[in-house]
Amino acid sequence: MANGGGLPRLHLVSSQLPVQERFECWQQSLGGTSNVSVPEGARPEESTYDVSIWQFGTVLLSDSVFGPRSQTRTLRNARADKLDHYRVILQTEGxxxxxxxxxxxKVEAGELVLTDMSREERYETTxxxxxxxxxxxxxxxxVLPRSFDLHGAQPGGATARMMAAHLRALARGAAQLQPQETAALARATVNLLAASLVPSAQTLDHARPTIEGNLLRQACRYVDLHLGEPELSAEALCAFFKLSRSTIYRRFEPLGGAAH
Structure with a gap:
């Protein structure tokens, strides 16, 4: 466990282990939540992994780099660990x-998928x-307007892309967070996820602060990248993000205005 003054992190990394022990240690680290095996054509010594895990209130976040593997969760696993959770996967590579x-x-890089951990599933990854x-x-x-079957749900559209960007930002910035910040961040993330699954007026309203924060960060990044270009203007931002001039001005107001 490490924190460096920020949010505590559990870090599991295979490079510290002898090659012949890596696959077995990966199996053990799952603690019976799933059964893991080596896909056809792969070798146990390719089972590298580098996993960071943080706790956001009642939510867990992991950021992982891994070798090829097959993983199965059975009803027996679910009955044994009693994890009554949804799992949201953002595939970032592979x-x-x-x-x-x-x-x-098939879930490709940049795409999201949800699974219900009380039900059976199997996946294989490169x-x-x-x-x-x-x-x-x-x-x-x-926070959903009614019950939905979310096992295998794949959010899409603009809100899902915002959700993906938000998860990436959480993983990048987790080390700088303080524990007291995490519960509110977890609630905001769940509201944004609900809006990506069911874009109703209710879910969008709950997710609005997170959506607007993501938009402002993306707009600031765009400005940083084009700061020396004479074409940079409020109109350029409107065209790139497909937003009205009034919306751009309203979003930049806390930073001194769009012109500033």
């Missing part, structure tokens, strides 16, 4: 092939990376 209730999905958030069932269910 490809994930998921089977949930007999349905098969060498790659992902950011994963584990959310208590009640926490997500209570």
């Amino acid at each position: 490809e994930l092939r998921l089977e949930a209730d007999g349905r098969r999905f 060498r790659g990376a992902n950011v994963v958030m584990f959310i208590p069932r009640q926490m997500l269910d209570e």
Whole structure:
């Protein structure tokens, strides 16, 4: 466990282990939540991993780089660990092939998928990376307008892209956070996830502060990248982000205005 003055982090890394022990240690680290095996054509010594885990209130966030693997969660696993959670996977590198209730999905880099940890699933992944958030069932269910079958759900559209960017930002910035900040961040993230799953007026309203914060960060990044260009203007921002002039001016008001 390490923190460096910020949010405590659990760090698991295979490079510290003898090559022949890496796969077995990876199995043990899962603690019975899943059964892991080496995919056909891969070798146990390719089972490298570098996993960081942080706790955001009642939510867990992991950022992982890993070798190829097959992983199965059975009803026996679910009954044994009693994890009543949803798992949100953002694949950041490589490809994930998921089977949930007999349905098969391919999840590529930049895409999101949800699974219900009380149900069976199987997935196989190439060498790659992902950011994963584990959310208590009640926490997500209570911000959705009604019950949904979320096992294998794949959010799409603009709000899902914002959710993906938000998860990346959480993983990048977790080390600088303080524990007292995490509960509010977890709630904001769950509201944004609900809006990406069911973009109703209610879920969008709850997620609005997170959406607006993401938009402002992206706009500031755009300004930083184009600061020396004479074409940089409020109109250029409007065109790039497909927003009205009044919206751009309103978003930049806390920073001294769009012209500043």
